Amino acid sequence: MVKLTFIEPSGNRREIEAAPGQSVMVAATTAGIAGIEAECGGSCVCATCHCRVVEGGAALPEMEEAERDTLEFTSDAMGETSRLTCQIEVSEALDGAVFEVVGH
Amino acid sequence: MAGIVIIGAGHGGTQLAVSLREEGYEGPVTVISADPDHPYHKPPLSKSFMKTPDAALQPLRAPQVFADQDIDLRLGVRVETVDRANKRLTLSDGTSCSYDKLVLATGTEARKLTVPGGDLRGVFTLRTAEDARALRAALPEATQVVVIGGGFIGLEAAAMLAGRGLSVSVVELAPRLLGRAASAGIAFEVETILTGMGVQVRTGTELCDIVGGQGQVTGVRIADETLPADLVIVGIGALPVDDLARAAGLEIDNGIAVNAVLQSSDPEIYALGDCASFPDPESGERRRLESVQNATDQARALAKTLAGRVTPYAAVPWFWSDIGAMKLQIAGLLQGAENSIESRTPEGRLKSVYHLKAGRLVAVETINSAGEHMLARQMLAAGFTPEADLMRGGDPRQLKAAFVAAQS
Ligand SMILES: Cc1cc2nc3c(=O)[nH]c(=O)nc-3n(C[C@H](O)[C@H](O)[C@H](O)COP(=O)(O)OP(=O)(O)OC[C@H]3O[C@@H](n4cnc5c(N)ncnc54)[C@H](O)[C@@H]3O)c2cc1C
Numbered sequence: 001m002v003k004l005t006f007i008e009p010s011g012n013r014r015e016i017e018a019a020p021g022q023s024v025m026v027a028a029t030t031a032g033i034a035g036i037e038a039e040c041g042g043s044c045v046c047a048t049c050h051c052r053v054v055e056g057g058a059a060l061p062e063m064e065e066a067e068r069d070t071l072e073f074t075s076d077a078m079g080e081t082s083r084l085t086c087q088i089e090v091s092e093a094l095d096g097a098v099f100e101v102v103g104h
Numbered sequence: 105m106a107g108i109v110i111i112g113a114g115h116g117g118t119q120l121a122v123s124l125r126e127e128g129y130e131g132p133v134t135v136i137s138a139d140p141d142h143p144y145h146k147p148p149l150s151k152s153f154m155k156t157p158d159a160a161l162q163p164l165r166a167p168q169v170f171a172d173q174d175i176d177l178r179l180g181v182r183v184e185t186v187d188r189a190n191k192r193l194t195l196s197d198g199t200s201c202s203y204d205k206l207v208l209a210t211g212t213e214a215r216k217l218t219v220p221g222g223d224l225r226g227v228f229t230l231r232t233a234e235d236a237r238a239l240r241a242a243l244p245e246a247t248q249v250v251v252i253g254g255g256f257i258g259l260e261a262a263a264m265l266a267g268r269g270l271s272v273s274v275v276e277l278a279p280r281l282l283g284r285a286a287s288a289g290i291a292f293e294v295e296t297i298l299t300g301m302g303v304q305v306r307t308g309t310e311l312c313d314i315v316g317g318q319g320q321v322t323g324v325r326i327a328d329e330t331l332p333a334d335l336v337i338v339g340i341g342a343l344p345v346d347d348l349a350r351a352a353g354l355e356i357d358n359g360i361a362v363n364a365v366l367q368s369s370d371p372e373i374y375a376l377g378d379c380a381s382f383p384d385p386e387s388g389e390r391r392r393l394e395s396v397q398n399a400t401d402q403a404r405a406l407a408k409t410l411a412g413r414v415t416p417y418a419a420v421p422w423f424w425s426d427i428g429a430m431k432l433q434i435a436g437l438l439q440g441a442e443n444s445i446e447s448r449t450p451e452g453r454l455k456s457v458y459h460l461k462a463g464r465l466v467a468v469e470t471i472n473s474a475g476e477h478m479l480a481r482q483m484l485a486a487g488f489t490p491e492a493d494l495m496r497g498g499d500p501r502q503l504k505a506a507f508v509a510a511q512s
């Protein structure tokens with residue numbers, strides 16, 4: 001199991017366990033992390049799984065074009081470290097990563 | 105206090121329950137759903153769920169969220185009658201349940217085939233988790249698949265099964281795929297993609313019946329030909345689940361008729377999502393949409409109304425479909441569009457179609473162009489129509505620059 005930490009929109013920090021192979025979004029919604037609505041269920045079209053990576057960014061896989069475009073043109077404020085968590089696969093390398101939920 | 109009772113724990117019902125709490129509603133919230141599975145995302149059922157034999161359902165909200173938010177979730181229980189005079193429901197488990205406000209979020213059910221053979225083993229529809237599990241369990245034995253109906257769900261399934269190496273045909277009565285759901289140009293691209301994956305697309309083809317032996321499907325008869333099949337997927341559209349509303353005497357008009365605040369002809373009863381028809385915020389024309397966006401955004405609006413801040417529903421509709429490697433996205437509504445502007449890739453492939461009505465942008469369809477789609481949603485919400493050349497160019501950065509300049 002891989003440990004991931006989320007900072008919920010309320011400021012609350014929660015550490016969860018994620019299984020390698022699932023997406024960070026699925027791990028977060030399964031654990032009931034607040035603010036990740038994941039309306040499209042991981043199809044990279046809703047941007048409601050948007051998080052900013054606070055720690056562990058170097059271990060993340062590169063963004064593909066669809067993720068980059070969806071983020072760049074969503075009405076949310078996009079930051080340098082913004083990611084759509086449905087597009088990130090959990091792996092051992094992510095252990096200890098910290099995500100700040102953008103929320104809506 | 106009986107509080108708010110929601111029938112249906114699909115995309116709309118679940119979102120409403122959670123949004124009611126976010127909006128500060130503190131009374132009892134009860135969600136009753138005939139589906140025994142913990143509330144799950146439906147779109148993956150025809151996409152990722154089918155690809156891997158052991159993929160799990162994706163919860164709409166974790167079980168813990170319902171507990172934490174004090175939402176009484178009753179699964180595998182069907183509401184059988186609505187007694188409006190006494191504001192009471194009778195349930196399939198023999199109990200009854202009172203409500204102060206009732207919300208029908210009962211969704212749609214698969215339209216049934218009227219030709220013989222629909223009840224043979226090996227013939228499937230795809231609406232619920234149970235359907236998807238049954239279909240998935242039959243895949244290892246299947247070699248030849250016929251998909252009946254060229255709508256989104258059938259085409260997604262066709263692409264996915266072709267991707268697994270099965271021989272797949274699609275039979276569609278209309279002269280082209282996707283009917284009124286997408287424009288002709290987009291439907292042509294979809295057909296090209298499917299054909300490229302080895303799917304046989306037969307449009308303008310009438311189905312005679314489904315044939316079988318010993319209770320198991322063996323083929324699909326069209327005109328004077330029989331397409332061999334050991335698995336058939338019927339995807340000929342969906343019908344609103346409005347039986348409870350009908351029996352209770354509520355107004356029905358292409359589903360449960362509601363007003364701008366999603367209220368039915370009984371002021372204590374509301375309806376939303378796939379089962380409800382609502383007046384278009386601009387034209388007043390009645391619409392019923394089947395999409396995740398429609399169900400969840402209506403739920404968010406209704407939560408505000410029920411929490412005390414009356415909020416008419418008015419959101420830009422959007423939709424997506426993953427057909428093989430193609431991501432098709434639609435923002436706005438195609439109905440009533442008068443002319444369109446196409447944008448193509450440097451290789452000449454159709455990338456997006458901008459639809460106009462009386463010179464105003466009303467809808468944008470895109471293929472594998474996520475940025476353009478996200479931007480289109482904002483432009484439509486703001487009522488902004490870019491210059492024709494910018495739409496033809498389809499460069500989201502230039503479109504955004506024009507949009508931002510016009511907003512300031
Ligand atoms: C395979 C598939 C793929 C899809 N793909 C996409 C997609 O890519 N993009 C998109 O935007 N949309 C897609 N959709 C459509 C989307 O899932 C629906 O629009 C959405 O689920 C509608 O939400 P809803 O809450 O109105 O109804 P539903 O989610 O259908 O929920 C209705 C619920 O009501 C319950 N119910 C009905 N009658 C009763 C009763 N009498 N008592 C108790 N419970 C009852 C049902 O059991 C069900 O749980 C897809 C749908 C399917 C089936």
Ligand code: FES
Nearest residue numbers: 042044047049086
């Ligand atoms: S869940 Fe919709 S974009 Fe990630």
